[in-house]
Amino acid sequence: MSDDPVKHGVVASLNRPGGNITGATFFSTALVAKRLELLRELVPAADGIAFLTDPNDIESELEARDLQSAAQAMGQQITVLKASNVSDLDAGFAGLVQPRTKALLVGSNVFFVAVRDQLVALAARYAVPTIYPGRLFVASAGLASYGTSLPDAYRQIGLYAGRILKGEKPANLPVVQPTKFELVFNLKTAKALGWNAPLPVDILQVWN
Numbered sequence: 001m002s003d004d005p006v007k008h009g010v011v012a013s014l015n016r017p018g019g020n021i022t023g024a025t026f027f028s029t030a031l032v033a034k035r036l037e038l039l040r041e042l043v044p045a046a047d048g049i050a051f052l053t054d055p056n057d058i059e060s061e062l063e064a065r066d067l068q069s070a071a072q073a074m075g076q077q078i079t080v081l082k083a084s085n086v087s088d089l090d091a092g093f094a095g096l097v098q099p100r101t102k103a104l105l106v107g108s109n110v111f112f113v114a115v116r117d118q119l120v121a122l123a124a125r126y127a128v129p130t131i132y133p134g135r136l137f138v139a140s141a142g143l144a145s146y147g148t149s150l151p152d153a154y155r156q157i158g159l160y161a162g163r164i165l166k167g168e169k170p171a172n173l174p175v176v177q178p179t180k181f182e183l184v185f186n187l188k189t190a191k192a193l194g195w196n197a198p199l200p201v202d203i204l205q206v207w208n
Helices: 030-040 061-075 086-094 110-114 117-125 134-140 150-165 187-193
Strands: 048-053 079-083 101-106 130-132 144-148 181-186 205-207
Touching: 030 048, 030 061, 030 101, 030 130, 030 144, 048 130, 061 079, 079 086, 110 117, 110 130, 117 134, 117 187, 130 134, 130 181, 134 144, 144 150, 150 181, 181 187
Parallel strands: 048 079, 048 101, 101 130, 130 144, 181 205
Antiparallel strands: 144 181
């Protein structure tokens, strides 16, 4: 899950899930405040920042709420854009052509991952500096991403699968929480945007 499985009633607790479910949580939605902080660092002149979310995703409302709380604490104006299909994306980006909206934060959502090529292309067409929830977007020419290391989480899931097949009970296997996070940046996209601000010091990987 990209959010807290306890909050959604999937498991009783992270340490002792109970029932017949265990696994890994990416906590992607919980990182939205950090992404906002990084986007403000990357685009300090952005008076207004837009947040793209899918209203059909159960976790989107919670993520949007966390973002608004973080933005309020930072004194940052946020415009929420909602999209659940490609047509919505086109309309949302067209609406970004406003003097005060100068950067975009993309929510953690399976739909956005599925249409990442279209999403990244729209960000390039409208020249909007954008931060995404994972490195897949940057590999598709997105500007920057910050999120959990998925290979590390998938490795742990594989280890759990082996332990369960050998007889261990899921109820007794703690839900794995992320310990590795990635900040990834695409220099080619930055150059295309005419972006020349200094990189954050904790950049993990750079695409040229």
